[in-house]
Amino acid sequence: MHSSPRLLLLGYGNVAKALLPLLDSRGSWLEQELGIRPLISGIGSRRTGFFTHSAGVALSELAKEVNPLQLFSASGHASEDAAAFIRAGRATGANALIELTTMNPDNGEPALGHIRQALEAGMDVITANKGPIAHAGEALQTLARQRGLSLRYESAVMDGLPLVNLAEFTLPAVGMRGFRGLLNCTSSIVLSQVEQGSSLEEAIRSAQEAGVAEADPWHDLDGWDAALKTTILANALLNARLTPRQVQRSGIRDLSRTEVVAAARKGTPIRQVSSAQLVDGVLSASVSPQRLQPDDPLFAGRDLGMISLETEAMGTITLTEHSTGVLQTAYGVLSDLIAIQRARNASQETH
Amino acid sequence: MHSSPRLLLLGYGNVAKALLPLLDSRGSWLEQELGIRPLISGIGSRRTGFFTHSAGVALSELAKEVNPLQLFSASGHASEDAAAFIRAGRATGANALIELTTMNPDNGEPALGHIRQALEAGMDVITANKGPIAHAGEALQTLARQRGLSLRYESAVMDGLPLVNLAEFTLPAVGMRGFRGLLNCTSSIVLSQVEQGSSLEEAIRSAQEAGVAEADPWHDLDGWDAALKTTILANALLNARLTPRQVQRSGIRDLSRTEVVAAARKGTPIRQVSSAQLVDGVLSASVSPQRLQPDDPLFAGRDLGMISLETEAMGTITLTEHSTGVLQTAYGVLSDLIAIQRARNASQETH
Numbered sequence: 001m002h003s004s005p006r007l008l009l010l011g012y013g014n015v016a017k018a019l020l021p022l023l024d025s026r027g028s029w030l031e032q033e034l035g036i037r038p039l040i041s042g043i044g045s046r047r048t049g050f051f052t053h054s055a056g057v058a059l060s061e062l063a064k065e066v067n068p069l070q071l072f073s074a075s076g077h078a079s080e081d082a083a084a085f086i087r088a089g090r091a092t093g094a095n096a097l098i099e100l101t102t103m104n105p106d107n108g109e110p111a112l113g114h115i116r117q118a119l120e121a122g123m124d125v126i127t128a129n130k131g132p133i134a135h136a137g138e139a140l141q142t143l144a145r146q147r148g149l150s151l152r153y154e155s156a157v158m159d160g161l162p163l164v165n166l167a168e169f170t171l172p173a174v175g176m177r178g179f180r181g182l183l184n185c186t187s188s189i190v191l192s193q194v195e196q197g198s199s200l201e202e203a204i205r206s207a208q209e210a211g212v213a214e215a216d217p218w219h220d221l222d223g224w225d226a227a228l229k230t231t232i233l234a235n236a237l238l239n240a241r242l243t244p245r246q247v248q249r250s251g252i253r254d255l256s257r258t259e260v261v262a263a264a265r266k267g268t269p270i271r272q273v274s275s276a277q278l279v280d281g282v283l284s285a286s287v288s289p290q291r292l293q294p295d296d297p298l299f300a301g302r303d304l305g306m307i308s309l310e311t312e313a314m315g316t317i318t319l320t321e322h323s324t325g326v327l328q329t330a331y332g333v334l335s336d337l338i339a340i341q342r343a344r345n346a347s348q349e350t351h
Numbered sequence: 352m353h354s355s356p357r358l359l360l361l362g363y364g365n366v367a368k369a370l371l372p373l374l375d376s377r378g379s380w381l382e383q384e385l386g387i388r389p390l391i392s393g394i395g396s397r398r399t400g401f402f403t404h405s406a407g408v409a410l411s412e413l414a415k416e417v418n419p420l421q422l423f424s425a426s427g428h429a430s431e432d433a434a435a436f437i438r439a440g441r442a443t444g445a446n447a448l449i450e451l452t453t454m455n456p457d458n459g460e461p462a463l464g465h466i467r468q469a470l471e472a473g474m475d476v477i478t479a480n481k482g483p484i485a486h487a488g489e490a491l492q493t494l495a496r497q498r499g500l501s502l503r504y505e506s507a508v509m510d511g512l513p514l515v516n517l518a519e520f521t522l523p524a525v526g527m528r529g530f531r532g533l534l535n536c537t538s539s540i541v542l543s544q545v546e547q548g549s550s551l552e553e554a555i556r557s558a559q560e561a562g563v564a565e566a567d568p569w570h571d572l573d574g575w576d577a578a579l580k581t582t583i584l585a586n587a588l589l590n591a592r593l594t595p596r597q598v599q600r601s602g603i604r605d606l607s608r609t610e611v612v613a614a615a616r617k618g619t620p621i622r623q624v625s626s627a628q629l630v631d632g633v634l635s636a637s638v639s640p641q642r643l644q645p646d647d648p649l650f651a652g653r654d655l656g657m658i659s660l661e662t663e664a665m666g667t668i669t670l671t672e673h674s675t676g677v678l679q680t681a682y683g684v685l686s687d688l689i690a691i692q693r694a695r696n697a698s699q700e701t702h
Contacts, residue, residue: 022664029524160665162521169520170513172689173380174682297673300651308673313373313682314511315674322648322659323666331525331664338523346697 002035002345005337006056008089008123010082010114011100012045012069015128015155019098019330020068024059026334034341041094042085043072045101050085051076054092082114090121096340098333099127105219105228108132112140119143119151126336128155128329134228134244137235150343152336157183157229158305160332161321164236165339175312176237178277182298182306183229185324186213186220187252187272192303194257195264222251223287226274230285234276237309240283242276248286255289263291269302277310353386353696356688357407359440359474361433361465362451363396363420366479366506369681370449371419375410377685385692392445393436394423396452401436402427405443433465441472447691449684450478456570456579459483463491470494470502477687479506479680485579485595488586501694503687508534508580509656511683512672515587516690526663527588529628533649533657534580536675537564537571538603538623543654545608546615573602574638577625581636585627588660591634593627599637606640614642620653628661 009016023030023038030036039056051072062068079085086097097118103111108131115125115132119140127133132140133153144151154164158181162169167176182188189212193203204221207213219225227247234240252272263270268291276285292299297308297318305321321328360367374381374389381387390407402423413419430436437448448469454462459482466476466483470491478484483491484504495502505515509532513520518527533539540563544554555572558564570576578598585591603623614621619642627636643650648659648669656672672679 026524033523160525161668162517165521166513166517170516170686172384172686173377174511174686297671313685314672314679317512318669318671318673320648320669320671321665322669328665334664335521335523335525 002341002348004036005038005096005341006041006092006094007038008041008052008086008094008097008118009043009100010045010085010097011102012043012048013100013102014326015100015329015333016043016098018326019100019333020059020062022327022330022334024063027059030338034338034345036341038337041092042076042089043069044079044082044085046082049073050079050082052079052085052088052092052094053077056092056094082110083117086114086117086121090118090123094123096124096126096337099125099129099132100333101129103129103131105131105224108135112136115140115151116143119147119149122147122149124150124340126152126333126340128153128333130156130225130228130232134231137232138241150340152339153232154336155329155332157232158307158321159324159328160330160335161305161319161328162335163233163307163319165335166319167237169339171309171311171314174314176278176309177312178275178310179233179237180273180275180298180308180310181233182271182301182304183274184220184223184226184272185305186217187223187226188303189213190217190221191252191260191270191272194260195269197261199257218251218253222253223249223272226272226287230274230276230287234283234285238276238278238283240276240278240285242283242285246285248284248288250288252289268293271298271302273298353692353699355387356389356447356692357392357443357445358389359392359403359437359445359448359469360394360451361396361436361448362453363394363399364451364453365677366451366680366684367394367449369677370451370684371410371413373678373681373685375414378410381689385689385696387692389688392443393427393440394420395430395433395436397433400424401430401433403430403436403439403443403445404428407443407445433461434468437465437468437472437474441469441474445474447475447477447688450476450480450483451684452480454480454482456482456575459486463487466491466502467494470498470500473498473500475501475691476503477684477691478502478504479684480504481507481576481579481583485582488583489592501691503690504583505687506680506683508583509658509672510675510679511681511686512656512670512679513686514584514658514670516686518588520690522660522662522665525665527629527660528663529626529661530584530588531624531626531649531659531661532584533622533652533655534625535571535574535577535623536656537568538574538577539654540564541568541572542603542611542621542623545611546620548612550608569602569604573604574600574623577623577638581625581627581638585634585636589627589629589634591627591629591636593634593636597636599635599639601639603640619644622649622653624649
């Protein structure tokens with residue numbers, strides 16, 4: 001057996017609730033392939049309270065609970081806030097933070113602070129949060145490297161569809177030149193509704209009712225969400241040093257219903273396209289509404305998550321994510337946990 | 352610096368000729384990221400002769416030559432056949448065989464014999480050949496494992512598009528349930544020509560003239576090529592123990608022109624679909640002509656290489672290869688070489 005990860009879950013929303021049974025269902029795989037039995041050292045959120053458990057709780061134990069949080073609140077130690085929770089968890093031996101809180105897209109806080117605190121305390125970090133990585137990814141990675149720790153964030157863009165991990169593990173030295181993608185599902189769904197006859201307001205309301213759009217939908221529709229994702233991917237895939245405000249951005253707010261419907265009728269539907277291209281070493285990145293021609297690789301994904309990677313050695317490769325939801329986000333967290341453990345196992349074998 | 356791979360290239364066709372400059376162009380990447388400077392210990396093919404070079408030749412030296420083979424034939428040792436070439440290469444310290452010969456699809460020979468010989472002699476093997484892996488992949492992997500060696504074959508299916516490596520490195524524990532793919536480009540191109548008005552014979556002749564179809568096109572059109580690829584992927588992705596003759600196979604030979612044209616006019620073009628599905632632990636695998644409905648993930652790839660992976664945690668993921676050619680095959684070989692070297696580096700650090 002290798003030394004098992006002791007996980008601190010910060011943020012207890014739908015992704016965390018999907019992650020616990022997913023981890024449990026992969027228990028024998030993790031034991032056989034990696035020689036580990038992960039323990040949950042704590043679960044915390046602002047809404048439910050912050051609880052750590054000194055011995056850690058096995059996933060199989062948690063799986064028996066209707067409400068895993070109750071087991072922690074009944075027998076665990078309560079902290080007053082996230083910072084105290086991370087300190088208390090680290091004191092019990094937790095060695096990885098799984099950061100799944102909500103955050104302010106303008107600066108990535110408070111998630112950014114949690115991640116920094118955990119790295120400084122000596123914990124690996126996995127986050128599904130775009131903000132901290134888009135706003136401060138390089139500084140956080142430098143901090144992680146200095147401490148010999150890992151910071152992974154596959155789920156920050158297109159859930160667990162391997163993009164960051166793909167470039168790192170299976171497309172090395174391919175000569176990545178750029179990408180174009182439909183990275184924001186909400187805007188695709190809203191545009192699709194408008195094409196079918198809704199007004200923009202109706203389309204937004206219906207997306208909100210379906211739980212797809214946020215209370216403030218403009219973060220998605222004005223292209224901020226896509227700009228954060230474009231920043232993350234440009235930095236990870238193209239070794240850029242982009243910040244979100246450097247992404248040229250025009251949203252779908254000012255598109256008229258007539259324009260959207262007419263474009264769709266002509267067979268060239270409008271979608272919010274994220275793009276980053278390296279030309280002669282210079283990066284340009286943008287988020288803008290574009291008409292998708294039928295021969296565009298993104299055309300087929302006009303109602304799905306989709307990305308085309310432009311590479312020197314492999315030409316264009318397109319990846320399509322047909323299902324997007326909390327299970328897919330949770331899987332990305334699992335795949336990051338596995339990547340971290342594989343690296344740990346390799347380094348443990350050296351000592 | 353890590354100990355550098357010394358490569359023996361068996362088969363000197365278009366892929367090998369694309370691989371040498373590709374490796375050279377990635378020289379500084381390989382040195383910086385992996386600490387290696389690969390050497391070419393020999394190049395051999397039945398047509399051009401088999402030559403080894405006792406000191407090995409640097410890629411940068413080879414890149415200066417108009418005809419790299421000449422450098423070997425001028426200063427190298429000549430062997431009379433492939434077996435003697437592998438022995439002579441191993442004697443000079445070659446530690447990896449890159450197998451790129453042509454082979455008989457019915458049994459994978461002589462490539463299968465070359466791979467076995469190289470593994471028995473203590474060399475890692477990378478092959479772009481479908482036959483040996485489809486017919487004897489499990490036995491070869493067992494042999495490799497017993498000797499602590501690697502056998503990798505990313506380019507055997509869809510060139511360097513990461514499928515085998517994807518499942519191994521970036522989609523671990525995803526719960527792979529099956530796949531559907533357009534794995535044989537020749538049949539897609541021929542069907543596409545028939546849709547545009549050619550007879551089957553004319554379509555085949557034009558594909559042959561374009562260098563897409565073989566002199567004997569029936570290996571592709573009867574689904575044998577796709578059956579070999581389906582076998583390889585089912586075994587690699589679904590942990591099956593399939594042999595090529597267990598794949599239910601019906602080719603496109605008996606489709607009438609009228610039928611093909613009519614299906615395309617209705618917006619449901621016929622393509623040769625490879626499929627493998629695990630249902631309750633039982634595998635079924637087939638290659639057959641199918642009408643692609645517009646909502647089929649494969650519809651967009653009807654003229655491209657395309658595969659949909661069906662997974663438990665990520666739902667359906669589709670990968671599309673927009674460019675298929677010798678550079679893409681060569682890249683798959685490079686990505687295998689990098690995977691082997693990463694594993695070697697990790698194990699060297701333990702000693």
